[in-house]
Amino acid sequence: MDFDKWTEIFETLRKNKLRTFLTSFSVAWGIFMLIMLLGFGNGLQNGAREEFQKDAVNSLWVNSGKTSVAYKGMQPGRRIWFTNEDYELIKNTVTDVVNVTTRNNVWDVGNITYKNETSTFDVLSCNAGYRYLENLELLGGRFINDDDVDEARKVVVISDMVKKQLFKDQNALGEYIGIGGIPFRVIGIFTDSGGEWDQRRMYIPISTGQKVFKQINRVQQISMNTLTLDTASSRKAEDYIRKLLSERHNVAPHDFAAIRIHNNVEEYLKFTGLFRNIRLFVWAVGILTVIAGIVGVGNIMTISVKERTREIGIRKAMGATPFSIVRMVMQEAVLITFVSGYFGLIFGVGLLELINFGVEKAAMDIGFFRNPGVDFMTALSATGILVLAGSIAGLIPAVKAASIKPIAAIREE
Amino acid sequence: MIKTCNLHKSYPMGNKKLHVLKGIDLEIERGEFVSVMGSSGSGKSTLLNIIGILDDYDEGEYRLDSLLIKNLSQTKAAKYRNEFIGFVFQSFNLLNFKTALENVALPLYYKKVSRSKRNKIAMEYLDKVGLKDWAEHLPTELSGGQQQRVAIARALIAKPKVILADEPTGALDSQTSCEVINLLKEVNEREKVTVIIVTHEHDIAGMTRRIIHLKDGVIDGQQAF
Numbered sequence: 032m033d034f035d036k037w038t039e040i041f042e043t044l045r046k047n048k049l050r051t052f053l054t055s056f057s058v059a060w061g062i063f064m065l066i067m068l069l070g071f072g073n074g075l076q077n078g079a080r081e082e083f084q085k086d087a088v089n090s091l092w093v094n095s096g097k098t099s100v101a102y103k104g105m106q107p108g109r110r111i112w113f114t115n116e117d118y119e120l121i122k123n124t125v126t127d128v129v130n131v132t133t134r135n136n137v138w139d140v141g142n143i144t145y146k147n148e149t150s151t152f153d154v155l156s157c158n159a160g161y162r163y164l165e166n167l168e169l170l171g172g173r174f175i176n177d178d179d180v181d182e183a184r185k186v187v188v189i190s191d192m193v194k195k196q197l198f199k200d201q202n203a204l205g206e207y208i209g210i211g212g213i214p215f216r217v218i219g220i221f222t223d224s225g226g227e228w229d230q231r232r233m234y235i236p237i238s239t240g241q242k243v244f245k246q247i248n249r250v251q252q253i254s255m256n257t258l259t260l261d262t263a264s265s266r267k268a269e270d271y272i273r274k275l276l277s278e279r280h281n282v283a284p285h286d287f288a289a290i291r292i293h294n295n296v297e298e299y300l301k302f303t304g305l306f307r308n309i310r311l312f313v314w315a316v317g318i319l320t321v322i323a324g325i326v327g328v329g330n331i332m333t334i335s336v337k338e339r340t341r342e343i344g345i346r347k348a349m350g351a352t353p354f355s356i357v358r359m360v361m362q363e364a365v366l367i368t369f370v371s372g373y374f375g376l377i378f379g380v381g382l383l384e385l386i387n388f389g390v391e392k393a394a395m396d397i398g399f400f401r402n403p404g405v406d407f408m409t410a411l412s413a414t415g416i417l418v419l420a421g422s423i424a425g426l427i428p429a430v431k432a433a434s435i436k437p438i439a440a441i442r443e444e
Numbered sequence: 445m446i447k448t449c450n451l452h453k454s455y456p457m458g459n460k461k462l463h464v465l466k467g468i469d470l471e472i473e474r475g476e477f478v479s480v481m482g483s484s485g486s487g488k489s490t491l492l493n494i495i496g497i498l499d500d501y502d503e504g505e506y507r508l509d510s511l512l513i514k515n516l517s518q519t520k521a522a523k524y525r526n527e528f529i530g531f532v533f534q535s536f537n538l539l540n541f542k543t544a545l546e547n548v549a550l551p552l553y554y555k556k557v558s559r560s561k562r563n564k565i566a567m568e569y570l571d572k573v574g575l576k577d578w579a580e581h582l583p584t585e586l587s588g589g590q591q592q593r594v595a596i597a598r599a600l601i602a603k604p605k606v607i608l609a610d611e612p613t614g615a616l617d618s619q620t621s622c623e624v625i626n627l628l629k630e631v632n633e634r635e636k637v638t639v640i641i642v643t644h645e646h647d648i649a650g651m652t653r654r655i656i657h658l659k660d661g662v663i664d665g666q667q668a669f
Contacts, residue, residue, distance in 0.1 A: 038559065046541035345537050348498065350526020350554040350602070353518045433518075438498045441537055 055371035061324025066379025072313030074403030130160030156240025172219030329424030353433035364425030452503035482658035530599030589620035
């Protein structure tokens with residue numbers, strides 16, 4: 032008996048193709064748009080998040096540069112170098128920070144050699160804490176430690192890319208490589224998600240770099256992790272460091288070219304705010320799309336009922352109860368919204384996957400856009416809501432249909 | 445079979461009321477073949493709608509097979525319609541997207557008869573009206589006379605006690621009209637169904653056993669043959 036009801040509905044839908052198509056299309060389109068929107072919103076979020084995963088989010092980076100304003104009788108354009116004492120002072124006096132580290136680029140080291148292999152890579156010198164600032168992942172061995180720095184050991188930590196080029200498949204740990212002709216022992220291998228730039232690197236202790244490569248008591252950059260992720264305390268640290276360094280180096284208090292501080296905390300928080308807004312926007316548009324879908328279904332159901340006044344009148348004359356009319360219209364609405372909603376869902380998810388596949392295959396780096404996609408449960412529940420709402424939207428015209436007076440309906444030509 | 449007593453019905457027309465039926469006393473026996481005649485506005489269609497439980501009335505009493513039909517819920521009205529009454533309309537009122545067979549079977553669908561069974565019965569009734577070969581055709585592929593015969597088969601299938609025909613020949617030429625009335629007559633004699641035809645054509649009315657004349661909402665006279 033139940034099967035018979037569905038056969039009747041299915042037959043009615045099959046024989047009113049245009050109406051069925053229009054309703055299906057509006058529902059499928061609504062779901063499709065919703066999925067696309069959620070997908071792109073997620074893509075945007077994932078992309079922005081990935082930009083930040085390159086380096087630690089809770090970090091302050093202090094770079095030395097050239098003065099840009101005259102101060103205390105000194106001409107602008109003076110090159111500032113931080114010193115080991117600056118590092119010690121910051122490490123010992125700035126509160127709420129950890130992993131304070133120096134970093135120098137070691138220029139003109141010449142070729143990097145291992146046996147017969149020769150190549151060029153960036154050589155950087157730093158302290159133990161630097162690994163946390165770059166978010167390095169150790170694949171083997173260890174990173175530079177305080178003893179390496181204290182004793183100025185000739186040790187080096189290389190990236191997996193450097194390892195592959197110099198050592199191929201052989202063991203690298205404990206081997207010696209030549210940096211500018213000076214042998215350094217490989218103590219660790221890392222990988223960095225920050226991209227190729229950060230992968231073409233090797234790290235040596237800061238003290239070794241200063242001694243061996245003639246950068247006596249020179250420091251280009253000092254960086255650190257903040258203990259908390261809030262703008263106020265990171266600003267406080269920033270201001271303290273600026274004051275300390277500008278006094279020690281006779282730099283104008285607001286010479287931002289001489290002492291450049293990059294506050295990643297503030298930047299990150301700005302972006303998390305942006306994420307929140309993107310999410311809000313996506314949901315707002317999504318909800319509006321769903322509402323449009325519901326209105327669409329309701330609208331078509333209303334038209335369909337109007338168009339079917341005579342049919343419903345005849346059915347009632349033949350003994351259809353009001354309830355059976357409501358049920359008929361509702362079941363049609365549910366069937367249409369469910370089937371077409373499902374198609375919209377499949378099509379939307381499919382297209383997103385295709386875009387994702389295309390982006391990955393072409394290895395395109397579209398800034399701030401990565402892994403567009405939707406959580407399947409979210410998509411499913413969105414479809415569920417639309418089906419439910421569509422049915423409710425179908426209820427109003429259905430009740431209206433049930434109250435049609437058969438005579439009036441039949442007379443109407 | 446049908447008994448009305450002082451039946452009144454009025455429709456609201458803006459602020460005024462249009463008094464259509466002004467006290468109808470009518471009695472139709474089981475198995476009668478009756479026509480109701482009257483000019484337009486005489487209230488004959490309103491009377492037919494009330495008898496067909498398609499519309500309610502304001503005053504008086506209407507008994508169908510000694511059941512009081514008054515202030516019924518829509519569900520109950522639908523049930524009685526399905527059980528007691530078969531309709532034949534002027535404009536046939538077949539569902540255009542259903543085949544002749546499916547149209548005939550529709551009342552049985554609402555009687556919850558299984559699909560295969562109702563299609564089998566529908567085929568029998570189509571055979572009775574001589575349209576067995578047209579079972580799979582859509583109404584639009586049939587002539588007016590054929591459509592009306594399908595409608596008659598549909599009216600008969602639920603084995604109603606009364607067939608109400610509202611201007612059944614209004615859209616047909618005279619020869620087809622004759623055939624349709626003869627079919628109704630045959631049904632009346634063979635199935636012992638009460639048939640009530642509303643018409644304004646004297647020829648058609650003349651083919652029935654009794655004519656009830658309606659004028660300005662009251663019965664103006666009756667003729668029996």
